[in-house]
Amino acid sequence: MSTPADGNLSWTPAGERPDLLAEPVAAGLAIVPSARVAEIDPDLADTAAFCEAYDSPPSHSANCVVVAGKRAGEVRHAAVLVLATDRADINGVVRRHLDVRKISFAPMEQAVELTGMEYGGITPVGLPEDWPVLVDARVLAAGDVVIGSGVRTSKLVVAAADLAALPGAVVLDLTLG
Template identity: 65%
Template sequence: MVGTLDWTPAAERPDLLADPVAAAAGGVADAEVAPIDPALADTAAFCAHYDVPLEASANCVIVAAKRGGEVTYAACMVLATGRADVNGTVRKHLGARKASFAPMDEATSLTGMEYGGITPVGLPAGWPILVDEAVAAAPHVVIGSGLRASKLLVPGKALAALPGAEVIALAQ
């Protein structure tokens, strides 16, 4: 297992998942969940406290892409050791004139998840999920659970198999 957490199959602990994540987690092969201290949900603090290597942790950022007055949203998954190239790769891939991180209040209200726990599992239907090649190739990555009080452990290939997922070279 990864880190010092007590991992349990996600299907056995829906109480540790945000509602949209719990509804979708059954479709994620080998997903496991572990409770954490919500004050340690941010990546650096989480990894340090629970002995999870940064390269075994992946972040999900919500991007707002704009073109011709229309706004579309997408999720980007990158390892904690990298950053999503929002203004270059992501913007071009989405065919947008402008792309930026979605404001926190928009990201949380649209996803039904807590800030610091947003995950690609259970996102609104039709949202593209851009998964960096390194995330897809990882044997397992720790990601958000939709809540700050827990984390999911999933195979990288399971993220690449999510509805709307595309594997691309995303990180800078």
């Protein structure tokens, strides 16, 4: 069954193509039974280029960013998932939810090392289980959404409801404005 998120790609059940997934993502697939994967040009992995090239609307594409916050010397990491059309309130809602004094996007090298995924392909599937996964409510409302696969050479499309079932997932209103 085709969905708006599918664009002009041919999707395959993700479990049939672990070669298109980062190792932690492949290991976490059982939690996202709806996951389908499609191979893409890695030069088109960034959201805007992907959506344009593959006719997948940004309203059905979700971006995952890794944030790091500190409180009393303790570093707390989390993943934040919002639609490509929205901006997350990192310094407000996310900072308060993590109960940290300061928060920022994790440096690229650190995000890659901690997740075992490629920069530009980081996804909430397969993240460390002790990390909160903050999912914006608008992502759930979008139905099927395109997310990273842990590598830049493919994307996943999943039922957004599966994202709310991920370990550590919390659904919040995360967007600015």
